[in-house]
Amino acid sequence: MDKDGTYPVKLYIYDMSRGMARQLSPLMLGEFLSNFLHTAVVVHGKEFFFVGQGINSxxxxxxxxxxxxxxxxxxxxxxxxxxxxxxxxxxxxxxxGANKYNLFEHNCNTFSDEVAQFLTGKKIPSYITDLPSEVLSTPFGQALRPFLDSVVINPGGNNITGQR
Incomplete structure (x- = not known):
C-alpha cells in the first residue's frame, strides 16, 4: 500500500513468440507483427491472469x-x-471461468483490460487489444483460425477458485 492508502497496479506484458513474430509474420501473414502478447495484472503483491483453466495467480x-x-x-x-x-x-x-478462453475474443488480454478498468478506470494499450483482429484480417490468419481457436495459453500459476 502506498502512503495515501492506494495500491500500485502494473500490467505485465510477455512476448509469447520470444521474438519469432518479428521474423515470421511478414512471411506468414503478409504484414509485420512485432510480437504475440500475453498480459497479466499485478496488484496486491500478486500477478493475475486468465488462461484455459480460469483465473490464475x-x-x-x-x-x-x-x-x-x-x-x-x-x-x-x-x-x-x-x-x-x-x-x-x-x-x-x-x-x-474454466473453459471460457478463446485466443481471439476472450483471452488474457481481454481479462487484463477489464481488470485494469475495474481497478484504475484505464484501458490497457490498444496495440495489445487490437492484435487479434490484425491477425484475423489476414488471409493466413483466417485460414489458421480453426486451429488457433483451439489454442489455450497456460503459463502456470494457481487457479483462484481451485478449479482445474
Missing part, C-alpha cells in the same frame, strides 16, 4: 514465462485486496 514474474518483457504502470487503485478477491471470484464464476 502467482508471485509477480513467477509463472513459467519468467520475468515480463515489459511493464506498464497503470496507476493506482483504492480497491483493497479482499474486495478485489471477491471481484475475481465473481468473474471466475461468470465470464472468466
Amino acid at each position: 502467482c508471485p509477480p514474474g513467477g509463472s513459467s514465462l519468467g520475468e515480463p518483457d515489459s511493464v506498464v504502470d497503470m496507476g493506482f487503485t483504492e480497491v483493497p485486496a479482499d474486495l478485489f478477491k471477491e471481484y475475481l471470484t465473481s468473474l471466475a464464476e461468470s465470464t472468466y
Whole structure:
C-alpha cells in the first residue's frame, strides 16, 4: 500500500513468440507483427491472469514465462485486496471461468483490460487489444483460425477458485 492508502497496479506484458513474430509474420501473414502478447495484472503483491483453466495467480514474474518483457504502470487503485478477491471470484464464476478462453475474443488480454478498468478506470494499450483482429484480417490468419481457436495459453500459476 502506498502512503495515501492506494495500491500500485502494473500490467505485465510477455512476448509469447520470444521474438519469432518479428521474423515470421511478414512471411506468414503478409504484414509485420512485432510480437504475440500475453498480459497479466499485478496488484496486491500478486500477478493475475486468465488462461484455459480460469483465473490464475502467482508471485509477480513467477509463472513459467519468467520475468515480463515489459511493464506498464497503470496507476493506482483504492480497491483493497479482499474486495478485489471477491471481484475475481465473481468473474471466475461468470465470464472468466474454466473453459471460457478463446485466443481471439476472450483471452488474457481481454481479462487484463477489464481488470485494469475495474481497478484504475484505464484501458490497457490498444496495440495489445487490437492484435487479434490484425491477425484475423489476414488471409493466413483466417485460414489458421480453426486451429488457433483451439489454442489455450497456460503459463502456470494457481487457479483462484481451485478449479482445474
